[in-house]
Amino acid sequence: MSKKTFTVGEVKQLSANPYVKSVSTKGITYTDEFKQLFIASNQQGKLPRDIFEACGFDVQIIGMTRIKAAGTRWRSNYQDQGALGLQDARGKHSGRPLKRELSLEEKNARLEAQIHLLRAENELLKKIRMAERGWNRIKRAPNVHYRLIWRIVHTYDLRRMVRYLCKIAGVSTSGYYRYFSAPAIHRRHQKERADEELRVPISRAFHFKKRNKGARSIKMTLEGQFQIVWNLKRIRRIMKKYSIVCPIRKANPYKQMMKATHEHRTVPNLLQRHFKQGIPAKVLLTDITYLTYGKGKRAYLSTIKDSSTNEILAYHVSDRITMDLATNTLIHLQKNRRFKKAKGAFIHSDQGTHYTHLDFQKKVKRMGLGQSMSRRGNCWDNAPQESFFGHFKDEVSLKNCTTLDEVKREIKAYMTYYNHYRYQWNLKRMTPVEYRDHLLQAM
Template sequence: MGQRKKFDKAFKEQVVLRILAKETSVGDAATELDVHYTTVRDWVRTYKRDGESSFPGSGNLKAEDDEMRKLRKQLADLKEENEILKKAAGLLREKSEIITFTFIHEHRFEFRIAKMCQVLEVSRSGYYAHIHRPESKRSVANRALLDTIKAIHSSSRRIYGSPQITKNLPSEQKASRGRVARLMQANGIRSKVVKKYKATTNSSHNLPVADNIVNQNFKTSKPNEKWLSDITYISTAEGWLYLAGVLDLHGRKLVGWAMDSRMKTELVCAALKQAIGRTGASKGLIVHSDRGVQYASKGYQQLLKKHEFICSMSRKGNCYDNAPMESFWGKLKMEWLNDYTFKTRAEAKKAVFEYIELFYNRRRTHSSNDYIPPFKVGIDQ
């Protein structure tokens, strides 16, 4: 019999809130998160009965003159030209009339055909001759492939680039990465770019620090061999929301998380406890972090000793010692959170939960896993 999974209060609340908001059903939530149906149903019943105390221990406009109208028209033309050039950046490298005509036809409801022909330096007569010419088999196949590429790109919230889209193509539409990349470039389809985020923890303290045992060796042979941990922050109208995470290097699973309005020791302890409860990790596990005061604190160190885990800490000011964790924060923010403006911390918590539990762990393909989602690597959670 496998290790029984344990879920803390924060996890249960986010599941229940999604169900009560009718964003999912009990059955669908249970399936998505790999939790038994009756367990999720009981969480909902408990929350309806006890609320937040549930789960203890876990006008008129002036007419414009002719000069102003002329300037406005020129500005609109320039804006349209810039938008066309942005979307057709790949075409300038391809220098193919056929691909250019295909692009114009795909975007004919978004931009004026005459303007696109002018900007892309092709003739209108050539475009109209092309669209009335019988379509080649290759052109038909490319159009169908482009539709599939757009669907995969959209379903990933514009996250996937050509390698991941190529891996996710259905068997009947398998194509080379180069072909996919050319179609994406010609149609202005690109993945979001992840940027670096600065650390939040404070390493200026007199508490003992551990040696750097991991030492940038992020390879593992099994789950629960090496964990990375860190804290990041999310802006809301109510103030900062701090998020602590625990990442299993085997498969890059995010196995533990906790969120709060304050960046205290309890935050990192809660994330670690959630990870332990969900994985059943045993002694000998290496848990790596930076030298922040939260991780060097007595409470956190006692939790590591209780479970006979081995503590490892980054060198001072060296972000590369915790690179996979930093990479995860970048993905979370660029791929998901930067699309939102949060009025409350509760809204931010909901978005974080959806990214970690519904998308990243279970659906997002990962290049270091040969494009397999984290929870499908090795032993599933």
């Protein structure tokens, strides 16, 4: 069919021809009389162009492509049905044949084929959902659909349904046949053999000196030890294909997943490094650090610090870095009778999962506090809290502690010393508690 469209003027000119039944910008419907005249004249040896011109049509407007297509259609209908094939009355058709109505058996066969395709896709999703969580939300490559369709066709003997299965799967039929053509299969086998050859030196570099390595270290080892120069992308592709995974400093998928869900939300940086505002209990800083004690044992310390006075208002120690570590610190803050929050008070932290979790944020809101967060990966936005942890680790010795209770007693003693007896030059040579009382008297 010709893609040529008619202008408004051309539509008006064609409509004036007595052999035209109706016309639009996309096509023409001719009268039955003209179709019969065309067949009779064509059988006498006249060319389609001459017949149209003799009947008053402008061939330049209609176009030869449209004329030839109409002539071919009419001749075919006339040979099949005679004069009835040229009629355009209700219940008859003369031009392009109407879409054939599917029989009940054909409809059932298509529905059954579609059910088989959906079942096969569900089976595939079940197999890979643990390895690639969230894969069903990503648009799959066409070759995955091709293999699914091939399996369904050969399992359920649906060789006549390939076109329909490709249609409901959203892939092209020509692509399906091309994927399973002999040249394509040969290319894939060649690529598989080439990848297998690449795997051997990469595996040797990965296990070189019995030290597992990442892609960049493998690349440097190949160049330095085996004089092989390969692209980093190629190395990563082979590692992924053959599951060569470096266990060192692997990305934590759980953290990434938590950040992507609605259960974890970041908030703007309200503090903007204005740490010293001269108002006690207005800007609260919080963070978590790890502590090593005994023979390689580890504990975790969460604190809340008054940014203006440097006073540690609340802290919590645990041997596990769970959500309770942060929320229990807030509970200790509530129990602190000396803490009287100022107007517009808020708590500032980094973007750790403890502070982006809804449980922590709801707790902060119930306490009547606002919330602020540092920019991602910027420790300077919470510098006073980081500085406290640095001094704490320098001044507290936990090596002699063998149990968590001993660690807690040592930390409790230091917090009392820090708040009441540790004088600080930047606090006008006062302790944090003395400086807090000084600010309150001046207000």
